[in-house]
Amino acid sequence: MKKIGILGGTFNPFHKGHLYIANAAYTQLGLDLVYIMPCGIPPHKDMDSSVTRYQRMSMCQKVCSNYPYLRLLDTELKEDGPSYSYRTLERIREGHPDWELYFIIGEDSLDQFSTWKHPELIAQSASLAVAIRRAGKSAGIDKVCKAIREEYGARIFLLDSDYIDVSSTEIRHIIREKRDGVEQALASLIPAEVLSFIREHRLYSNGGIELSPKKDIKPSDFPRLKADIEKKLEKKLKPSRYMHTIGVAYTSASLAMAYGYPMDIAFIAGLLHDCAKYMSPSELYAFCEKKDIEISAAEKKSPQLLHAKAGAYLAEKDYGITDKDILHAVKVHTTGCPEMNLLDQILFTADYIEPNRDKARRLTEIRQAAFKDLRLAIEMILSDTIEYLKETGKEIDQTTYKTYEWLKASR
Numbered sequence: 514m515k516k517i518g519i520l521g522g523t524f525n526p527f528h529k530g531h532l533y534i535a536n537a538a539y540t541q542l543g544l545d546l547v548y549i550m551p552c553g554i555p556p557h558k559d560m561d562s563s564v565t566r567y568q569r570m571s572m573c574q575k576v577c578s579n580y581p582y583l584r585l586l587d588t589e590l591k592e593d594g595p596s597y598s599y600r601t602l603e604r605i606r607e608g609h610p611d612w613e614l615y616f617i618i619g620e621d622s623l624d625q626f627s628t629w630k631h632p633e634l635i636a637q638s639a640s641l642a643v644a645i646r647r648a649g650k651s652a653g654i655d656k657v658c659k660a661i662r663e664e665y666g667a668r669i670f671l672l673d674s675d676y677i678d679v680s681s682t683e684i685r686h687i688i689r690e691k692r693d694g695v696e697q698a699l700a701s702l703i704p705a706e707v708l709s710f711i712r713e714h715r716l717y718s719n720g721g722i723e724l725s726p727k728k729d730i731k732p733s734d735f736p737r738l739k740a741d742i743e744k745k746l747e748k749k750l751k752p753s754r755y756m757h758t759i760g761v762a763y764t765s766a767s768l769a770m771a772y773g774y775p776m777d778i779a780f781i782a783g784l785l786h787d788c789a790k791y792m793s794p795s796e797l798y799a800f801c802e803k804k805d806i807e808i809s810a811a812e813k814k815s816p817q818l819l820h821a822k823a824g825a826y827l828a829e830k831d832y833g834i835t836d837k838d839i840l841h842a843v844k845v846h847t848t849g850c851p852e853m854n855l856l857d858q859i860l861f862t863a864d865y866i867e868p869n870r871d872k873a874r875r876l877t878e879i880r881q882a883a884f885k886d887l888r889l890a891i892e893m894i895l896s897d898t899i900e901y902l903k904e905t906g907k908e909i910d911q912t913t914y915k916t917y918e919w920l921k922a923s924r
Protein backbone atom coordinates (compact mmCIF):
# COMPACT_ATOMS: atom_id res chain seq x y z
CA MET A 514 0.00 0.00 0.00
CA LYS A 515 1.22 3.48 -0.83
CA LYS A 516 0.48 6.24 1.65
CA ILE A 517 -0.89 9.14 -0.38
CA GLY A 518 -1.88 12.61 0.79
CA ILE A 519 -4.49 14.62 -1.08
CA LEU A 520 -4.49 18.38 -0.68
CA GLY A 521 -7.44 19.95 -2.45
CA GLY A 522 -8.32 23.58 -2.90
CA THR A 523 -8.92 26.36 -5.36
CA PHE A 524 -5.24 27.40 -5.27
CA ASN A 525 -6.21 30.82 -6.50
CA PRO A 526 -3.31 31.38 -6.13
CA PHE A 527 -1.17 28.62 -4.63
CA HIS A 528 0.66 30.09 -1.59
CA LYS A 529 3.25 29.07 0.97
CA GLY A 530 0.61 28.03 3.46
CA HIS A 531 -0.32 25.23 1.08
CA LEU A 532 3.29 24.23 0.78
CA TYR A 533 3.83 24.10 4.55
CA ILE A 534 0.73 21.98 5.07
CA ALA A 535 1.72 19.54 2.29
CA ASN A 536 5.20 19.29 3.75
CA ALA A 537 3.91 18.70 7.27
CA ALA A 538 1.72 15.84 6.04
CA TYR A 539 4.52 14.31 4.00
CA THR A 540 7.10 14.31 6.77
CA GLN A 541 4.93 13.67 9.81
CA LEU A 542 2.81 10.90 8.32
CA GLY A 543 5.62 9.29 6.31
CA LEU A 544 3.68 9.65 3.06
CA ASP A 545 5.00 8.46 -0.29
CA LEU A 546 3.52 11.40 -2.19
CA VAL A 547 1.23 14.36 -1.72
CA TYR A 548 -1.17 15.13 -4.55
CA ILE A 549 -2.14 18.74 -5.10
CA MET A 550 -5.70 18.69 -6.39
CA PRO A 551 -7.12 21.98 -7.72
CA CYS A 552 -10.88 21.95 -7.97
CA GLY A 553 -12.94 22.78 -11.06
CA ILE A 554 -15.84 24.81 -9.77
CA PRO A 555 -15.99 24.73 -5.98
CA PRO A 556 -19.51 24.33 -4.56
CA HIS A 557 -19.29 27.17 -2.07
CA LYS A 558 -16.51 29.51 -3.05
CA ASP A 559 -16.86 32.69 -4.95
CA MET A 560 -14.30 32.32 -7.69
CA ASP A 561 -12.26 35.09 -9.24
CA SER A 562 -13.47 34.47 -12.76
CA SER A 563 -10.62 36.38 -14.40
CA VAL A 564 -8.29 33.50 -13.59
CA THR A 565 -9.00 30.29 -15.44
CA ARG A 566 -8.75 26.79 -14.09
CA TYR A 567 -5.85 26.15 -16.46
CA GLN A 568 -3.95 29.04 -14.94
CA ARG A 569 -4.62 27.72 -11.45
CA MET A 570 -3.46 24.32 -12.65
CA SER A 571 -0.30 25.82 -14.18
CA MET A 572 0.58 27.52 -10.90
CA CYS A 573 0.21 24.19 -9.05
CA GLN A 574 2.15 22.40 -11.77
CA LYS A 575 5.05 24.84 -11.44
CA VAL A 576 5.29 24.20 -7.71
CA CYS A 577 4.96 20.42 -8.10
CA SER A 578 7.81 20.30 -10.58
CA ASN A 579 10.11 21.77 -7.92
CA TYR A 580 9.25 19.34 -5.12
CA PRO A 581 9.81 15.63 -5.74
CA TYR A 582 7.14 14.59 -3.24
CA LEU A 583 4.41 16.70 -4.85
CA ARG A 584 2.26 15.67 -7.81
CA LEU A 585 -0.62 17.32 -9.59
CA LEU A 586 -3.97 15.56 -9.60
CA ASP A 587 -6.49 16.90 -12.11
CA THR A 588 -9.48 14.73 -11.14
CA GLU A 589 -11.64 17.66 -10.00
CA LEU A 590 -10.22 20.12 -12.48
CA LYS A 591 -11.73 18.17 -15.35
CA GLU A 592 -15.21 18.31 -13.86
CA ASP A 593 -17.62 20.93 -15.03
CA GLY A 594 -20.09 20.78 -12.19
CA PRO A 595 -19.35 21.26 -8.51
CA SER A 596 -16.78 18.91 -7.01
CA TYR A 597 -17.70 17.14 -3.78
CA SER A 598 -14.92 15.62 -1.72
CA TYR A 599 -16.78 12.39 -0.92
CA ARG A 600 -17.26 11.68 -4.63
CA THR A 601 -13.71 12.61 -5.59
CA LEU A 602 -12.19 10.47 -2.84
CA GLU A 603 -14.37 7.50 -3.82
CA ARG A 604 -13.27 7.87 -7.41
CA ILE A 605 -9.60 8.09 -6.47
CA ARG A 606 -9.94 4.97 -4.34
CA GLU A 607 -11.63 3.05 -7.14
CA GLY A 608 -8.88 4.08 -9.56
CA HIS A 609 -6.06 3.30 -7.14
CA PRO A 610 -7.01 0.47 -4.80
CA ASP A 611 -3.38 0.27 -3.62
CA TRP A 612 -3.47 3.80 -2.20
CA GLU A 613 -4.07 4.48 1.47
CA LEU A 614 -5.54 7.98 1.38
CA TYR A 615 -4.92 10.89 3.75
CA PHE A 616 -7.19 13.82 3.08
CA ILE A 617 -5.27 16.93 4.17
CA ILE A 618 -7.35 19.78 5.55
CA GLY A 619 -6.90 22.85 7.72
CA GLU A 620 -8.08 23.23 11.28
CA ASP A 621 -10.89 25.51 10.13
CA SER A 622 -12.19 22.88 7.73
CA LEU A 623 -12.34 20.32 10.52
CA ASP A 624 -14.75 22.58 12.38
CA GLN A 625 -16.98 22.57 9.31
CA PHE A 626 -16.61 18.85 8.63
CA SER A 627 -20.12 17.83 9.65
CA THR A 628 -21.61 20.38 7.21
CA TRP A 629 -19.86 18.79 4.21
CA LYS A 630 -21.76 16.47 1.91
CA HIS A 631 -21.60 12.90 3.21
CA PRO A 632 -18.89 13.27 5.85
CA GLU A 633 -19.35 9.59 6.68
CA LEU A 634 -18.30 8.60 3.15
CA ILE A 635 -15.27 10.88 3.32
CA ALA A 636 -14.27 9.23 6.57
CA GLN A 637 -14.66 5.79 4.96
CA SER A 638 -12.42 6.67 2.01
CA ALA A 639 -9.60 8.50 3.74
CA SER A 640 -7.99 9.38 7.02
CA LEU A 641 -8.15 13.05 7.88
CA ALA A 642 -4.80 14.83 8.21
CA VAL A 643 -5.52 18.10 9.94
CA ALA A 644 -2.95 20.91 9.86
CA ILE A 645 -2.87 22.87 13.08
CA ARG A 646 -0.75 25.87 14.03
CA ARG A 647 2.66 24.92 15.42
CA ALA A 648 2.13 27.57 18.05
CA GLY A 649 -0.27 25.26 19.79
CA LYS A 650 -3.55 23.46 19.57
CA SER A 651 -6.67 25.49 19.92
CA ALA A 652 -8.53 24.64 23.06
CA GLY A 653 -11.47 22.91 21.46
CA ILE A 654 -9.70 20.74 18.90
CA ASP A 655 -9.61 17.53 20.94
CA LYS A 656 -13.30 17.86 21.55
CA VAL A 657 -14.02 18.40 17.84
CA CYS A 658 -11.85 15.41 16.90
CA LYS A 659 -13.58 13.19 19.45
CA ALA A 660 -17.01 14.15 18.14
CA ILE A 661 -16.05 13.48 14.51
CA ARG A 662 -14.39 10.17 15.40
CA GLU A 663 -17.47 9.04 17.27
CA GLU A 664 -20.04 10.21 14.77
CA TYR A 665 -18.36 9.21 11.50
CA GLY A 666 -15.76 6.66 12.53
CA ALA A 667 -13.08 8.97 11.17
CA ARG A 668 -9.36 8.40 11.64
CA ILE A 669 -7.82 11.79 12.42
CA PHE A 670 -4.16 12.78 12.53
CA LEU A 671 -3.09 16.19 13.74
CA LEU A 672 -0.18 17.82 11.93
CA ASP A 673 2.08 20.39 13.49
CA SER A 674 2.55 22.88 10.68
CA ASP A 675 4.31 26.15 9.94
CA TYR A 676 0.90 27.57 9.44
CA ILE A 677 0.97 31.01 7.93
CA ASP A 678 -1.97 33.20 8.48
CA VAL A 679 -2.72 34.06 4.89
CA SER A 680 -5.51 33.36 2.48
CA SER A 681 -5.62 33.42 -1.29
CA THR A 682 -8.30 36.12 -1.01
CA GLU A 683 -5.90 38.35 0.88
CA ILE A 684 -3.14 37.76 -1.66
CA ARG A 685 -5.46 38.70 -4.53
CA HIS A 686 -6.37 41.82 -2.62
CA ILE A 687 -2.72 42.79 -2.08
CA ILE A 688 -2.02 42.44 -5.81
CA ARG A 689 -5.12 44.34 -6.88
CA GLU A 690 -4.53 47.19 -4.47
CA LYS A 691 -0.84 47.43 -5.47
CA ARG A 692 0.01 48.34 -1.88
CA ASP A 693 3.46 49.72 -1.07
CA GLY A 694 6.08 47.01 -0.76
CA VAL A 695 3.81 44.60 -2.60
CA GLU A 696 6.69 42.65 -4.19
CA GLN A 697 8.34 42.03 -0.85
CA ALA A 698 5.09 41.09 0.82
CA LEU A 699 4.20 38.66 -1.94
CA ALA A 700 7.65 37.06 -1.97
CA SER A 701 7.12 36.00 1.64
CA LEU A 702 3.65 34.58 0.90
CA ILE A 703 3.93 32.92 -2.51
CA PRO A 704 6.53 30.50 -3.94
CA ALA A 705 8.83 32.28 -6.40
CA GLU A 706 7.69 30.24 -9.41
CA VAL A 707 4.04 31.14 -8.73
CA LEU A 708 4.88 34.80 -8.29
CA SER A 709 6.64 34.97 -11.65
CA PHE A 710 3.67 33.21 -13.29
CA ILE A 711 1.29 35.77 -11.76
CA ARG A 712 3.48 38.61 -12.93
CA GLU A 713 4.00 37.23 -16.42
CA HIS A 714 0.29 36.53 -16.96
CA ARG A 715 -0.77 39.71 -15.17
CA LEU A 716 -3.20 37.81 -12.99
CA TYR A 717 -5.43 39.40 -10.36
CA SER A 718 -4.81 42.95 -11.55
CA ASN A 719 -8.12 43.61 -13.24
CA GLY A 720 -7.05 42.97 -16.82
CA GLY A 721 -3.86 44.93 -16.85
CA ILE A 722 -1.97 48.02 -15.94
CA GLU A 723 -2.80 51.49 -17.17
CA LEU A 724 -2.96 51.87 -20.93
CA SER A 725 -2.55 55.63 -20.97
CA PRO A 726 -1.34 58.34 -18.61
CA LYS A 727 -4.84 58.37 -17.21
CA LYS A 728 -4.47 55.80 -14.49
CA ASP A 729 -8.07 54.68 -14.33
CA ILE A 730 -8.38 53.30 -17.86
CA LYS A 731 -10.33 50.10 -17.70
CA PRO A 732 -10.67 47.20 -20.14
CA SER A 733 -13.98 48.81 -21.15
CA ASP A 734 -11.98 51.69 -22.65
CA PHE A 735 -10.20 49.31 -25.00
CA PRO A 736 -12.53 49.77 -28.03
CA ARG A 737 -12.01 53.54 -28.01
CA LEU A 738 -8.24 53.28 -27.58
CA LYS A 739 -8.08 50.67 -30.36
CA ALA A 740 -10.08 52.88 -32.73
CA ASP A 741 -7.95 55.96 -31.97
CA ILE A 742 -4.66 54.19 -32.58
CA GLU A 743 -5.92 52.48 -35.75
CA LYS A 744 -7.07 55.80 -37.19
CA LYS A 745 -3.70 57.42 -36.56
CA LEU A 746 -1.72 54.48 -37.91
CA GLU A 747 -3.79 54.23 -41.07
CA LYS A 748 -2.74 57.77 -41.94
CA LYS A 749 0.94 57.24 -41.08
CA LEU A 750 1.73 53.84 -42.56
CA LYS A 751 1.75 52.51 -46.14
CA PRO A 752 -1.33 50.35 -46.85
CA SER A 753 0.70 47.12 -46.90
CA ARG A 754 2.36 48.00 -43.58
CA TYR A 755 -1.02 48.88 -42.09
CA MET A 756 -2.44 45.54 -43.25
CA HIS A 757 0.51 43.77 -41.60
CA THR A 758 -0.02 45.79 -38.43
CA ILE A 759 -3.66 44.74 -38.18
CA GLY A 760 -2.61 41.14 -38.84
CA VAL A 761 -0.08 41.30 -35.99
CA ALA A 762 -2.61 42.88 -33.61
CA TYR A 763 -5.21 40.12 -34.14
CA THR A 764 -2.59 37.37 -34.08
CA SER A 765 -1.19 38.78 -30.82
CA ALA A 766 -4.70 38.80 -29.37
CA SER A 767 -5.21 35.18 -30.47
CA LEU A 768 -1.93 34.05 -28.89
CA ALA A 769 -2.90 35.96 -25.75
CA MET A 770 -6.13 33.94 -25.64
CA ALA A 771 -4.17 30.72 -26.01
CA TYR A 772 -1.71 31.56 -23.23
CA GLY A 773 -4.00 33.27 -20.74
CA TYR A 774 -2.67 36.79 -21.24
CA PRO A 775 -4.95 39.88 -21.30
CA MET A 776 -5.81 40.13 -24.97
CA ASP A 777 -6.44 43.88 -25.00
CA ILE A 778 -2.85 44.54 -23.91
CA ALA A 779 -1.52 42.13 -26.54
CA PHE A 780 -3.70 43.75 -29.22
CA ILE A 781 -2.41 47.26 -28.45
CA ALA A 782 1.20 46.00 -28.48
CA GLY A 783 0.52 44.42 -31.89
CA LEU A 784 -1.01 47.62 -33.23
CA LEU A 785 1.93 49.76 -32.17
CA HIS A 786 4.86 47.44 -32.89
CA ASP A 787 5.73 48.99 -36.27
CA CYS A 788 4.43 52.51 -35.59
CA ALA A 789 7.85 53.99 -36.47
CA LYS A 790 8.04 52.16 -39.80
CA TYR A 791 6.87 55.22 -41.70
CA MET A 792 10.44 56.54 -41.36
CA SER A 793 13.22 55.61 -43.77
CA PRO A 794 16.44 54.07 -42.37
CA SER A 795 18.25 57.41 -42.46
CA GLU A 796 15.31 59.18 -40.82
CA LEU A 797 15.24 56.50 -38.12
CA TYR A 798 18.94 56.99 -37.49
CA ALA A 799 18.58 60.75 -37.22
CA PHE A 800 15.49 60.38 -35.04
CA CYS A 801 17.27 58.07 -32.57
CA GLU A 802 20.33 60.31 -32.40
CA LYS A 803 18.13 63.30 -31.70
CA LYS A 804 16.16 61.50 -29.01
CA ASP A 805 19.26 60.01 -27.37
CA ILE A 806 18.16 56.47 -28.10
CA GLU A 807 21.10 54.07 -27.86
CA ILE A 808 22.25 52.70 -31.24
CA SER A 809 24.00 49.30 -31.34
CA ALA A 810 26.72 48.27 -33.80
CA ALA A 811 24.24 46.23 -35.83
CA GLU A 812 21.77 49.12 -35.86
CA LYS A 813 24.47 51.45 -37.13
CA LYS A 814 24.96 49.18 -40.12
CA SER A 815 21.25 48.46 -40.58
CA PRO A 816 19.33 51.47 -39.22
CA GLN A 817 15.96 49.98 -40.20
CA LEU A 818 16.36 47.78 -37.09
CA LEU A 819 15.92 50.97 -35.07
CA HIS A 820 12.19 51.07 -35.85
CA ALA A 821 11.68 48.88 -32.75
CA LYS A 822 13.33 51.27 -30.29
CA ALA A 823 11.91 54.33 -32.08
CA GLY A 824 8.50 52.62 -32.03
CA ALA A 825 8.63 52.19 -28.25
CA TYR A 826 9.52 55.86 -27.94
CA LEU A 827 6.62 56.96 -30.15
CA ALA A 828 4.19 54.57 -28.46
CA GLU A 829 4.85 56.40 -25.23
CA LYS A 830 5.17 59.99 -26.43
CA ASP A 831 2.73 60.10 -29.36
CA TYR A 832 0.21 57.43 -28.41
CA GLY A 833 0.23 58.00 -24.65
CA ILE A 834 1.01 54.40 -23.69
CA THR A 835 2.54 54.08 -20.24
CA ASP A 836 2.20 50.34 -19.86
CA LYS A 837 5.76 49.10 -19.36
CA ASP A 838 5.09 45.66 -20.81
CA ILE A 839 3.71 47.07 -24.07
CA LEU A 840 6.64 49.47 -24.45
CA HIS A 841 9.13 46.70 -23.75
CA ALA A 842 7.50 44.27 -26.19
CA VAL A 843 7.58 46.89 -28.95
CA LYS A 844 11.22 47.68 -28.15
CA VAL A 845 12.42 44.07 -28.48
CA HIS A 846 10.08 42.85 -31.23
CA THR A 847 12.77 42.47 -33.91
CA THR A 848 15.40 40.58 -31.89
CA GLY A 849 13.66 39.26 -28.82
CA CYS A 850 15.85 39.37 -25.70
CA PRO A 851 17.07 36.97 -23.04
CA GLU A 852 14.43 36.57 -20.31
CA MET A 853 11.77 37.86 -22.67
CA ASN A 854 8.43 37.91 -20.90
CA LEU A 855 5.15 36.45 -22.14
CA LEU A 856 4.01 39.57 -23.99
CA ASP A 857 7.45 39.93 -25.62
CA GLN A 858 7.11 36.35 -26.81
CA ILE A 859 3.58 36.82 -28.06
CA LEU A 860 4.40 39.93 -30.08
CA PHE A 861 7.65 38.56 -31.47
CA THR A 862 5.84 35.46 -32.73
CA ALA A 863 2.76 37.27 -34.01
CA ASP A 864 4.99 39.55 -36.11
CA TYR A 865 6.41 36.50 -37.84
CA ILE A 866 3.30 34.39 -38.34
CA GLU A 867 0.45 36.88 -38.97
CA PRO A 868 -1.71 35.81 -41.94
CA ASN A 869 -0.29 38.31 -44.45
CA ARG A 870 3.18 36.80 -44.16
CA ASP A 871 4.00 34.30 -46.90
CA LYS A 872 7.74 34.22 -47.48
CA ALA A 873 9.41 32.60 -44.50
CA ARG A 874 10.38 28.95 -44.50
CA ARG A 875 8.53 26.55 -42.22
CA LEU A 876 5.70 29.09 -41.77
CA THR A 877 3.01 26.41 -41.52
CA GLU A 878 5.02 24.50 -38.94
CA ILE A 879 5.87 27.60 -36.93
CA ARG A 880 2.25 28.79 -36.99
CA GLN A 881 1.13 25.44 -35.62
CA ALA A 882 3.87 25.37 -32.99
CA ALA A 883 3.00 28.92 -31.86
CA PHE A 884 -0.32 27.84 -30.38
CA LYS A 885 1.06 24.71 -28.76
CA ASP A 886 4.55 25.61 -27.59
CA LEU A 887 5.37 29.30 -27.86
CA ARG A 888 9.02 28.89 -26.91
CA LEU A 889 9.53 26.24 -29.53
CA ALA A 890 8.01 28.57 -32.13
CA ILE A 891 10.39 31.36 -31.11
CA GLU A 892 13.35 29.00 -31.23
CA MET A 893 12.35 28.02 -34.78
CA ILE A 894 11.90 31.66 -35.81
CA LEU A 895 15.29 32.67 -34.41
CA SER A 896 17.13 29.75 -35.92
CA ASP A 897 15.56 30.39 -39.35
CA THR A 898 16.22 34.13 -39.07
CA ILE A 899 19.89 33.62 -38.16
CA GLU A 900 20.30 31.15 -41.03
CA TYR A 901 18.61 33.52 -43.49
CA LEU A 902 20.69 36.52 -42.42
CA LYS A 903 23.90 34.49 -42.70
CA GLU A 904 22.96 33.28 -46.19
CA THR A 905 22.13 36.76 -47.42
CA GLY A 906 25.14 38.37 -45.72
CA LYS A 907 22.96 40.74 -43.72
CA GLU A 908 23.84 42.13 -40.31
CA ILE A 909 22.80 40.03 -37.31
CA ASP A 910 22.12 41.87 -34.07
CA GLN A 911 23.99 40.25 -31.15
CA THR A 912 20.74 40.24 -29.17
CA THR A 913 19.26 37.79 -31.67
CA TYR A 914 22.07 35.33 -30.89
CA LYS A 915 21.78 35.93 -27.18
CA THR A 916 18.03 35.34 -27.26
CA TYR A 917 18.52 32.11 -29.18
CA GLU A 918 21.17 30.88 -26.72
CA TRP A 919 18.97 31.81 -23.75
CA LEU A 920 16.02 29.89 -25.19
CA LYS A 921 18.03 26.78 -25.90
CA ALA A 922 19.60 26.86 -22.45
CA SER A 923 16.26 27.31 -20.69
CA ARG A 924 14.38 24.52 -22.44
Ligand SMILES: [Fe+2]
Pocket residue numbers: 786787820846847864
Ligand atom coordinates in the same frame (compact mmCIF):
# COMPACT_ATOMS: atom_id res chain seq x y z
FE1 LIG B 1 8.92 45.44 -37.03
Ligand SMILES: [Fe+2]
Pocket residue numbers: 757761786787864
Ligand atom coordinates in the same frame (compact mmCIF):
# COMPACT_ATOMS: atom_id res chain seq x y z
FE1 LIG C 1 6.15 43.94 -38.06
